[in-house]
Amino acid sequence: MNNEETIEERLEREAADWFAAMHSGETTPELRQRFEAWLHGDRTHKIAYREFEQVYRDLDHVAVEAGVDVDGALVRQKAGWVELVAGWLRRPAFALVAAALMAIPVAAYLTTREAPGDLIHAAAPDYVTKTAEIRDITLEDGTRVTLGARSKIATAFTPKERRVTLLEGEAFFEVTKDPDRPFYVAAQDTLVRVVGTKFDVKRSAEIVHVSVLEGIVEVMKPDNIEKAIETADSSAFDKQILTAGERVSAARRVALPEARQVETAKPGVWREGRLAYEDASLAEIVADVNRYYDRRVRIATSDVGDLRSTIAFNSSEIDQFFDVIETIQPVSIDRAASGDIIIKRKR
Known part of the structure; x- marks a missing residue:
């Protein structure tokens, strides 16, 4: 035997x-x-x-x-x-x-499953970060990924394609050029396709934000992400072509909006410990704050979450954000006995 x-x-x-x-x-x-x-x-x-x-x-x-x-x-x-x-x-x-x-x-x-093109449930994370942790990763093709705080990605590489799924949080990509193997990033029902470039992808509850630092990025909303990658044909899909300094915010189950120029918030600046926003909703800002802060921050009502701001602050000095937002917006900060911080409309 x-x-x-x-x-x-x-x-x-x-x-x-x-x-x-x-x-x-x-x-x-x-x-x-x-x-x-x-x-x-x-x-x-x-x-x-x-x-x-x-x-x-x-x-x-x-x-x-x-x-x-x-x-x-x-x-x-x-x-x-x-x-x-x-x-x-x-x-x-x-x-x-x-x-x-x-x-x-x-x-x-x-x-x-959340949407016809959403493959997120099929992937398990390969890399994970904790609250306030920023981590540099080199993938097997040489692509460098900076994973933001409380974020998760899954990777899948084959001889024909390179694929990353952003399961949670934010990631900045410096993609190694390989014309024979396009690089894809999937997040919710949004798919990003590049050959070699530098760009940022952030996933929130209902929106995927894509912004470009260098090169050209194709953002699309295919009915089936898996099929879109297999066929490598994006001609039939709703898409936007982004160049350096442009951003698109793709809401789930909604057609892609036009790309817009980013004037002040440089893509990927959070890698330097700075959170910068240009005409961003308070809901988006607070979602990021919760990835860097050790206390839970909540927004009391949806109308408060819809308030928009252009603001920048250090991720290590979140308390300054509360002081500033209370000054520039009609809101008040309530520090609950539970430890939560609640942002309410000022009465």
């Missing part, structure tokens, strides 16, 4: 062990760096990890009925997950429930 571990078994074991380690609640910057080195060291690592993530999601559906404490086991057991899962599957109750619920992940995806 051959007890040697096959390559496939080794990949399954490593993916399971890394998943347990990264979800144990005991991660450190050093551990995260080692994990990312493993994940991006070989394409088979990423495939194995994604497959185990799907296994874990499936287990989550069947665990209660089968009497298995998946989350508890994740905390207690840092390694040997392949053997642990195999043991669960030998339980009759677990096997029956798992078989009955096999279609749940697909059904959940089909019923909860």
Whole structure:
């Protein structure tokens, strides 16, 4: 009998062990760096990890009925997950429930996806930042990404294309030129296509903001993002061509507006620790503030969120923002007992 571990078994074991380690609640910057080195060291690592993530999601559906404490086991057991899962599957109750619920992940995806062209639910983050953390990343093609505070991106590279999905927050891209492999950034139902340039993409609750520092960027709203990337044909889509100094704000499920010139807020200036806005809504500004501030900031009513300002302040000095906004807008700052900061219309 051959007890040697096959390559496939080794990949399954490593993916399971890394998943347990990264979800144990005991991660450190050093551990995260080692994990990312493993994940991006070989394409088979990423495939194995994604497959185990799907296994874990499936287990989550069947665990209660089968009497298995998946989350508890994740905390207690840092390694040997392949053997642990195999043991669960030998339980009759677990096997029956798992078989009955096999279609749940697909059904959940089909019923909860946000828009026809939105692929966000299909991606899991490769890189993540915490509150007030700004991080520089070099992708496998040499493209440099600066990931803003409390942001997440997923990456997918093939011989024909390069793709990044902005799942949350903001990212600045310095794309390595490769005419044979266009570079795509997907966020909500908006798709950005470039060959080599410098640009910024920011995702808020309902709007994706794209601004260009250098080069040319194509922003489009395809009915199906996956198909748009596969065909590499943007001629049939609603789109805007942006050049240096231009910006477009794409609201979800709404046609693209005309691009506009950015006069004062240089794209990507937040990388230097400065948050700058030109005729921006208070809702957009506060969404950014919440990614850099350790207390939650809320807007009391939608009409306050619609107030527009041209303003700049340091991300490390958020308290100055409250003083300034109270001066230039008809609002007051309420510091609640819960610790939240609430921006209300001044009476």
